[in-house]
Amino acid sequence: MRFAATLFANVDFSLGNGEMLVVTGANGSGKTTLLRIASGLSHAAHGALKWRGIAVAPFDAELRASVLYIGHATALKDEFTAEENLLALSSLHGAPGGERAAVREALGAWSLDRQSRLPARVLSQGQRRRIALARLNLIRRPLWVLDEPASAIDAADVAQLERLIASHLSTGGIAVIATHHDLAIHGARKRMLRLS
Amino acid sequence: MTPFDAVAPSAPSAGAWEGVAWALARDLRLALRSKAEIGVQLLFYVIVVSLFPLGVGPEPALLRALGPGVLWVAALLASLLSLPRIFTADFSDGTLEQIALSPYPLPALISGKIAAHWLTTGLPLVVMSPLLGIQFGLSGNELSILAVGLLVGTPTLSLLGAIGAALTIGLRAGGGLLALLILPLYAPVLIFGAGAVDAVRAGFSASAQLSLLGAGLLVAIVGAPIACAAAVRIALD
Structure with missing residues (x-):
């Protein structure tokens, strides 16, 4: 480049x-x-x-x-759970790991297991950022x-x-x-x- | 992990229909999570339509003459009310950047978003309109033409409106500007939509007006997503 x-x-x-x-x-x-x-x-x-x-x-x-671009904005939907957000974003980028298991694993890697079913609206700034970063595990x-x-x-x-x-x-x-x-x-x- | 090949493309090229399906499914899901917004828009439609008989008086002949126009104008306004939703939230939370950087073609993703917008805002108006038409004393035949006209016309409203919504992404006075931009474009849809019901009442066939509405819809289906994609890219640049 x-x-x-x-x-x-x-x-x-x-x-x-x-x-x-x-x-x-x-x-x-x-x-x-x-x-x-x-x-x-x-x-x-x-x-x-x-x-x-x-x-x-x-x-x-x-x-x-x-390219995988992660900017300031986390691209998370408040209405969706952490898991749904990651599923949507990884399938948007045509990631083969658009399956739930891969998403759970990525959330686990960022120690977000317990938050996976919570709507993004209730999560803290740091947790939201970690969900955004979990895209690094999912989208190649x-x-x-x-x-x-x-x-x-x-x-x-x-x-x-x-x-x-x-x-x-x-x-x-x-x-x-x-x-x-x-x-x-x-x-x-x-x-x-x-x-x- | 296998190493990245230095030459070959890394991701398979993504199909347009998958892009449409992705955006449609996601936006429908989002809309179902916030049902209140759909309800507000539908209630707005019902209230605007119901205010007219209260305002102009209960003269049956007058109401019958006004009915189609009132229902169509109210549908236009209700559609306008929901337009900013198509892009605003996605723009402010950063999703629009991800959508624009997706391997799926951007016009396909936007088509899916517009389809979801119509299903959640246009279709309820179509379903509700015969019921509201009864308030104006429209006959069965007129009611069915009204519904058919709205069924063909409201997707055009969503498609044209999406262009305006895309052009006003991120603008502070976006709402007002959007109305100024889009209402003139809505005029032909209004003329042929309301005209179809008038033709039936006068004893003619409404096929000419409905055909023109259909032609307009086809042009909008082809053109609007491309125009929206260009506007979204400008907004992100």
Whole structure:
């Protein structure tokens, strides 16, 4: 993937299999904008986004089939239970694990077993974020774009997130992550990008 | 886990009909969880229609003449009332981003959403309308043409309205702007819908008006989801 935009004063990076990019910077420095461009949600004022060496427009079908984007908004429906929310989101992305068993397992991995039958409306901010992150366990995509994934979750869950990212990278996945937390990903080919 | 192949696409290309089914099933499920919203819209329809006989007086000939128009205008307004629901909630909780990034074609997903919107807001109006038509002294034949007209016309209202709803996603004064955008587009549906009942009362066949409503519906089915998809992508950009 290659990306350049004058908005961030000539940001240009490319990531190969197993590589991750950590985007840091002050609030309002454009981290979210950069991530939205990288996931194909927004278009860059200047420059191009390339996926597998080919320039792609926002919402390109090939990119859509390859990217898993988890933004600030959790995409949870208050009316649905944790389990229903995950079922709906994973089947929306054509995940083969759209079955209940896979969803239960993912919720268990984020220690949400007891909350699986509760409507999302009664869950706390941290629990909602963990449900959103459980999509990482369910939807298999080579490119992860994560916007502040470690916000509102506690240390044990950050460790779980780090393990998931490490395993994603070790199987040849790519990750672009905006974060304030210092994620400890062992053995990762990590690049840093500081937006100012 | 098997490693990702560096070249081959990672996810199978997703079919349009599965996308329609996903959105339809999810939105119907959501609507059933919040039945109050459906009830409010239906009650609004009943009350607006019932206010007219109270306002213009109980003159039977006048009510019969006004009936089809009143029922159609009320259906338009009731439809307008429910339009923001199609996209607003999904936009503010981030679901719309996920929908737009789904491997399913976006127009297919939006078609499913619009179908669910019609089933939960348009169809109840159609079912309720013959009952309300009796208040205006419409004959059996007129009532059936009214219901058929609404059955063909209300999906068009949902489809056209969805374009307006998609164009006003995230706008602060969205509701008012939506009405200004959409009501002129609703005018032809109103003219042919109410006209069909008038034709029957005058002793003519309503087939011309109903055919035009049907043609309008077909055009809207093809065009509206594509227009909505473009508007949603602009809203997210």
